[in-house]
Amino acid sequence: MHKRMVFTLALLLTASVALAGDSYAIKAAGYLKPDGSIEKDITLLVIDGKIGAIGQDVSVPNGVAVVERNDQMIGPGLVDVHTTLGTNGRNFEQANSIEAGARAKELFDPDHHDFKEAAAAGITTVIIAPASTHLIGGRTVVVKTGGPREERMMGEGPLKLSLTQEAFNMRRTPTSLTGGLYNLRQMIAAAEKNKNDQSAFARWARGETHALVEVGTPEGVSTLAQFAEEQGLKCVALYANQAAERLDDAKSLGQPIVLGTYEFSDPRRYTRNPNILAANDIPFALTSSAPRYQSALMRVGAAMVMKQGAPRSAVAASLTTVPAEIAGVAKRVGSLTPGKDADFILYDGDPLDLRSRMRAVFIGGERVYVSETLASHDGSKEGGKS
Amino acid sequence: MNQRRLHRSATMALMLSAAIAVFVSAAQAQTVLLENGKIIPVNGEPIEKGSVLIKNGRIEAVGASVDAPFDAKVIDCEGKVIFPGMIDAHTWRGLDVPNESPGVTPFLNVYDAIDPSQLFFEDSLRDGVLSIHVSPGNNTIIDGLTRVVHPIGLTPEQMTTAPDVAMKLSVTPKTGYDRMRQMAEFREAFRKLDEEMAQLAEKKYEDKLREDEKDLTVPPEEAREKGKELIEPKDIPDKNRNLLMLSQGKLRNFVYCGAAMDVPAAIRTAKQYGFFDQSVFVLGSETFKAIDALKDAGRPVVLDGNLVHTEADALTGEEEETFVPKVIDDAGLKFALQRQWGSTLGERYLWYQAARCVREGISRDHALKSITLWPAEMLGLGDRLGSLEKGKDANVLVLSGDPLKMTTWVELGFVQGEKVYDKAEDIRLNRLFAAPEDELGPSTAPVSQPVEEGHTEVHQGEYEEPETDQ
Amino acid sequence: MTGTVSRYTQSPIHPVDRPPLRRWGKLKYSCYCSLNGRDALTMRVICRVILGWVLLTPTTSVWAQGGGITAIRGATVLTSSDAGTIENGVVIMRGGKIADVRVSSGQAVPPMPGLNLIEAEGKYVTAGLIDAWSTLGLNPGGPIAPVATSRATDALNVYDRDAFADALRMGVTGVCVTPPAAGGFSGTAAFVRLKDLNDLAGNVTDDVCIVAQVGLGTKGPVSRLAELKALRDLLETAAAYRDALDEYDEKLEDYKKALKDGKTVKLTKDDDKEKEKKAAKKGEGRRGRGRRGRGRHPEHDHEHDHHGHTCVGIRCCDEITEDEFVEWLQSLGEKKEEGHVPGDDIGNEHVEYDPWADPDWASDEPEEKKDDAKDKKDGDKKDDDELKKPDKPAYDPVSEVLMRAIKREIPIRFEVHRPGDVLHVLKLIDTYYLDATVVGASGLLPVAENVADAKVGVIVGQVIGSAGGNDRSHLRDLNLQSAAASQHAEVSPLVLSSGRQGNGVGGQYLTQNAALAVSGGLSEDAAIRAITIEAARSCKMADEIGSLEKGKKADVVLWSGHPLAPDSVVEKVFVDGVEVYSREGGQ
C-alpha cells in the first residue's frame, strides 16, 4: 500500500513536469556521461525542448520549475540504427534490386504503434531502412519515436545497401554478387564523372558520405572491405556479428560496425565480438532490428555484451553516440550535452543496469512514456496514463 | 519394378561374369611357390628375398629358402613384394539395402543381402582387399549377423570366408530417432529378452511337471530358476537366439558410435547387457574426443574412413584438424582402417589409408597391421588371416612394389590358394590404360542405370558419398 | 593432442578468453593470512584435524577432495537461506561442504598450512547458480521425438565442454537438462553438476523429474482437447497399472503363502491348450483393437503399442516362422497407419493422427476392457476352488515411468503457456495428486492466483524473448509480467531459468535474466533465490545445494560486484569446495 502511494505521488510529480511547459529542471541522482561514467547529484535544465545545462553546478533560472528525482538517474535517449518501424513489413520493392532513388521517408506510418513500443524501450531516435533484399535498398530516414508529429522527422540518413545472399535471386538482375558488384562499379564510375550529381548514391560513390551495408557473415565483411578499398568508399558494416573473425578487414573499413540483435540464447562466438572490437578501438553500435525483434533487446544486448567483458564506455557509446554518428544526427542527439535535444530517460538506477526500470522517457523535453508498475496488474493502473 | 531390377542385375551379372570367368578359370587349387620376392609377412621382419609356398589352400612355408615339391607351380617374384591380403574390417557395401527399417532385428543375417554382382567386389579384388567384413549399416539399433567374405565367387556361399562373425549394433540414433529413443529401445529389447527367457524357463519347468504329472509347488521365481536348466537350444525362439548369445557374451559384436558422446553410452550399454568383452567399436571421426573412455575400455576399434576430423572452434570459428588414428594409436589401442568412398581417388584404397597413417607419424608396423592382422584379430580370424604365416589361409598378394608406394599395383591375388586376380587379365584396368585407337567400343565408366524415381538403389550411388551414415 | 593442427583463416589471432578448466586438484599454500579470533580458532581446530589426516594419507586426490580449507572473507554474502544477506561475511568450505557462513569480525589469524584464504572485501558471494530448465549440452542427434521413456541423460553431450564452460564462467554450477519438447510426455530430465568438465557424466543425476508439454505439440494430437485427453489417459493408464501391480503383488503373496502351506497347482494338458487358444484369440483381439485404436491399455496388452512405431507386430509373437516374417515385411507399410492408438502418438512423428478416422476412440469403455473384465471374472471363479498362479500384468514402459509420478516418487513438470491451459493442468495435478511444477507459463498473469492457491511452483524461462515478427508476438513481455505476477501472487517457488533455447546453449545469462525480472518488479532477493535455492528445490536438490548453509555442498561463486549488476564478473567458482574456475586463470 505504501509503495503504491509513493508511486502515485511520483506520477503526479512527473505529470506536473510535462505540464510545466517549455522549461523545467530535474534534480537527479546522476546521469550517464558519453564515456559511460556516471556523474552524481546533478541537475538537468531543459529549455524549449533542448538541454540547457547539465551537471552538478547548474543554476536554475527563476520561474523554472524544479522536479526532485533524487532516487533516479538520467540517461540519454537510445539511438537505433537499423529498424523497419512503422512499415508493416512492406519496406521493399520486388521488381528491382537496385533502388538507389528509393526513400524510406515515404515508407513509414508516423502514427504506427511500433513507435510507441520503441519509445517505451527508451529508443528515441531510429533509422528506418529499406529491406535487405536489395543490392541498393535506397535512402534511410532518421526519425524520433515520439514528440510532436511534425518535428519527428530529423532528416534523411545514409544509403542502405546489402551484399547478403538475400539481396540476390533469380527473379531479377543482378542475380549474383559478382553481377551486383559489376553494376556498382559502373554506377560509381558514372557518379565520379558527374560531379554535379548530388544524389545520396553519387555522394557515397565519391566517398563524401558513408552508407549502411548489410553484410551478415564474416565473408561479407571481407568482401565489403575489399570493395570499399578498391573504390575508396565509406561503409558501415551492418549485422557484422562475427566481425572480430575478420579483424583486419573490419579495421580497414575505418567505420563503426553495427551488431545485433543479441538474445540470451546467443552463443559466445557472437557475444564476444564487441569485446574484441573494443579492444582494437573499432567503435560499434548495437541495433534491435525492431520490429522483427523487440526494441527492448537493445538494452539487453548491451548488458550481455558488458557481461562478456566489453568496457562500459564502449557499451554506452554503442547505444547512443556511435549510432547517432552513423545516423548523421550526432549534433542533435546521442548524449546529454547542452544544446542537444532533450531526449532522455529517467531510470531508477544505473541506466546500463538491467535491474533499473525506465520510469519515463522524454523526447524533445516532452514525456512520451511513463512506466506502469508491473506488479499493479490488479487494476491500479490509473496512474499509467496522464 | 522388380522385374526391371532383376533384368538389370542379370545384365550386370553377365557383364561381370566375363571378367570373373577369367579369374575363375585360372583358379585351381594347386601348389604354388612364389619365389625371389620381398616378403612382408606383417607379423615379423620382412624377408628381402624369399619364397612363399602355398599348398591346399594354406600357406605351407614362408622363408628365405623353401623346399618346394617338384610339382609346385613356380612364380618368379623378382623385384616384387609378397604381402598378405588386406582386410576391410567393416563395410555395408556389397549389400543390397544395408539396413532393415525396424531398428531391432537381431534375427537377420547379412548373408541374404550380399550381392556378388556388385562392382564393389571387383574393385576390392583389384585393390588387394581379399577379406571383407560385410555388416549391416550403421542406421540401426540392433541389426543382424555379419559375415566375412572374399571378393570372388558367384554366390554368397562361394564368397564366404567365415559366416555369422558378429552382431551389428548402433548407439547413434538411426534415421527418425533421437538418442533418447535409441537408448530406450535398447533397454526395451534386452528387458523383453529377459522377460521372455524367464517365461520360457517357467513354461519349461511347468511342462516338465506336466509330463511327470506332478503339481506345481514352487513360487514363480523358483520355477524360473529351475526351468533355466531345462531350456534346450531348440526351445529358444529364432528371433531371440542371437540376442541371447549376445547378452551371454558369446557373440562378437560391432557397435557403431558416431559421435564422442556415444562412446560412453556404448561402453555402458555393452557392459550392462554383458557383451562388452566381445565388443569392437566402430567409430565416427569425432569420437577421438572420448579417447579417455576408449582407452579405459581397451577394446579394439574400427576407424572412420575419413581419418581427419575437422571442426570449427565454437568460440573463434577457427578450424581445427585432428588426425584421428594418431590419437588412437597413441592411446595404445588396436585399430582397423576403413575405406572412404566419397573421394574420387585415394581413400578408397586401404593401403593408401595406411600410408596416410605413416605420413602422420604412426609406425609403419602399426599402419600395416591396421589393414591386415588387427582387423583379422578383431574378427576372431587371427589364426586364419592377416599375415603370412605357416598354416594360415593362403590369401596372398603379389605387388609390383612396396604396399605403401603410390606407384604400386596389385599384380596377383590368391584367395585360399587359388589365383583369383591377375593384373594382366584385368579387363577394366586394361581398358583404362588403352591407347586411344583401341577404344571405340563401350565406355570405361561403370554401367550407368536409369534412375528410378524414389527408389533407393545402392548400385546407383555406389561410388558417391552416402547421404547418411548407413 | 598430438594429432591436432590448427588452421588459421585470419592473420592476427586474438587471445581466447576461455577458462582453462583443468585447474582443480591443486591447492594454494601461499596464503598465510589472518582471520579473526573466532574464525581462527575454528580454523585451527579444523586444520589440525585435517593436517593429521592428510599426513596419514598423503595423496594429492585427498587434497583435491577437500583436504584443505577455503575461506572467503569480507564479502557480501547472499546466502539464499533464511540468513538472508550477510554484510562482511565469511564463508568457510571444508571437505567439499560448507563449514560455516557468518559475519566476520576481521581480526588477525596466524598462518596455517592447508588454508586458502580469499580476502574479498567489496565483493559478493552467492551459492552456485542453478539453471532449472535448460537445454544446455543437449544433443538428441535426430528428429526430436521424445517419448515418456526417454531420458535426457541419453542425449547429454558430455563432450560439449565449451558450452558447459561458458555456463560455468557465468557462475552456473548446476543445470537441469530437460528433454526437448514435442508435446505430451517427453521423458525424464537429468541434473548435471558442473564439477569436472572432463567428467560430466560422473556428475549426472538421472530422472530428476518427468516433463510434459501442453499446447506445444507439433506432432500427434494438435487440438488441445485431444492433447489434454491424451495426457489424462496416460496418467489414468498408469494409475490402473499401478493398481494392477499392487493387486498382483498381493495375490502373489497369497499364492506364495498358499504354496508354503502345502497347496499345489494342478497342471493339466488341457490347461495348456486353453492357454494357447486364448493367446491366439488375444492376437486377433489386438489386431482388431489396433484398428479401433482406443487409448486405454488393457492390462494384458503388449507394451510396444505405446511406442506406436514400426515394431508393432513382430515382437508380439512368441514364435516367428518364416512365413510370418514375410507377411510382416509385406505388411509393414499398412501397419503404420493401422496399428495406431491416439494416446500413443505423443512425440511420434511416424504416425499421423486423425481423430475423425475412428469415432470410437473417444469412448470411455473399450469393448476389450469388457472382454478382459469377463476373462478376469472367470479366472476369479476358478480361484475359489483351486490354487491358481496369479497373472502378472504385462510390462508397460510408459506406465512404469508415469507411475512414479503418480506415486509422487519424482516430480512432474508441465510446460504450459496459455492461461486456460494452466487451469487445465492445475486440474490434472489436483486429480492425480502430483508433485508438479508449471514451466514456461508466459501467460501466467491472469491465473497467477490460481497457481498460488494450488501451491504449484512456477519455472519461468527467458523473461525476454525475441518475440519479434513471428506468430508468437503476443508473448512479448509476458514472461516478464509472469515473473512479476507470480511474485505478487506469492507463488512459491518461483524459478528463473534459461528455458528451452533449443540449440544446446543455456545458462550463460541467468543473472541478466534475473536482473530483467527485477526491473519488472521482482525483488532482488527473490531474483537471486529464483536462480539458486528455488531452482534447486524445483529439482529436488535443495537439501544439498542451492544456498550457503552449513552442511550443504560447497558450490560457491565469488563475484566482483553484485551478481545482477551488468559489469560484475565471476571471479571464482567452487564446486564441492574445489575451485573449478578462476578469472585470472581464464583471462
Add this chain to the structure above:
Amino acid sequence: MMRRLLLMALCLPLITATTLFADDRADESGPILLKVGKVYVSPNEIFEPGAIMIRDGKIDAVGESLPAIDDVRVIDMPEATITAGLIDAAATVGYRFGFHDAEHRSEVVPETRALDTVDLHDPGFADLAAQGVTTVYISPDAASVIGGQGAIVRTAGPRAQRIINPASSIKATIGREPIVKASFNRTPSRFSGTSFLTRRPTTRMGLTWVLRKAFHDAQMVNRGETPGTSGEGSPSAESMPILVDVVKGEKPLRIQARAQNDILTALRVAREFNLTFVLEEGTEAYRCIDELKAANVPVIYGPIFDYPSGWRAQAGEADRFRLSAPRELLDAGLTVALSACELQGEGGLGRMGAYARRCGLTRKEVLAAMTTTPAQILGIDGQAGTLAAGRGADLVVWSGEPFEATSKVNLVFAGGALVSGRIDK
C-alpha cells in the same frame, strides 16, 4: 583525409600489439636458411642436398649448401624435399554463395569478376595452402556460355599481397553445364519474350550459336561496324569491351570442355574467329590429340579420377575418361598442366600428382605440370613456378619425396611467410 591519417596513427600501436600477440610464426619473418635433402629449383634443376635462404620474403640464395650467417635461423631437415609452391590453373575455391555465384542475367557475362564473389579467407584456401598449393587461378562458374574473368591469387598471406591478377582470362564453357545448370529453361511465352528467365541455349547447337554470336559481334565492333541487335542471344553492351579485347588477343581466353565433340567445337570456333585459347578439364583430350596439337592448345587437365562423380557423372561428359590420358597428352608433346579443379585439401592437387605418377608420369613431369607449366599458361612464369634466387619465396617443404602417399607437406611458405605448418623450436 586527416581523419583517416588520425585513425591510422591510432591503429599503429595496435598493430604492434597484435603482432606481439600473434603466435610463434611471427618469428619466421626473419631470414631463414632451410637445409634439406633435396631441392627442386625447377623440375630439371635439382640440388641434392640442397639449401635455400629466405630473406625479406624473397629467395635470397639457393644451392647445394649455403653459409649460415649470424642472424639467420637455420632449419635442418635432412629427410625433407623442397619444391616450388604448386599452382592450380583451374581451381574452384572460395565461392560464397554457390548457386548464386554466376551472374545469370545473360549467357555472356565476361564483364563480371569471379574475385568479387570469392572470400579470400575461405577455409578452402587454407586447405589448398596446407597441401602446398600457393597460387591458383580461380575459375569462374561454368554456368554461363561465356562466364566471368577469373582471378589469379595466392592462397595465403595478407590480403593486399594475395591478389596477383584480379581479372585474368575469361572462361567459356562448352558442355551441359551452361545448358542445364541453374537454368529455368522456361519456354518463352508470347508475353514475356526472351529474358534471363528463359535461358536460350538448351542444346549444344544453341550454345555454340551464342558463343559464335558473341565473338562475331565483337569482331564487327573491332572492325568499327555496328552489329545487328536483332539476333537472339546478342551479347550485352557491357560485355562488348571485354569481348573485343578477346578478339584482339589482348584478353586471354580459356574454354572448359570435357567430351571430344565439345573440344572439337572449341577448336572450330577458335579457328573461325582466329582465337587462341587454353583448354580446361579436357577429359577426352586424348581423343583429339592431333587437332589440339595442330592448334597448339595448352591443356589444363584434371582432375584425374577412376569413377566420375558429381556433375561430371550427371552430365555424362566424363564416361570415357582414361587413366592414361595425361601420359598420352604429354607423349604427344602438348603443354599439359594438372589441375584438381574443385578438389581441395587432402584430396587436392598434391594427391592428384601422386595419382598422375600412378598413371605413368614421372615425378619431374608431375612437378612441371604443377609448377612451371601452369605458371607459363597463366603468364606468371616470371614470378612463380621455380625457386630461382630473387623470386618471391613460394615454396613447399615435403617430409620426403613429393607426390608419395607417405609424404606430407610439412611447411608451406607464401611470399616468404610461413603459412602452414609449424617449425619446432
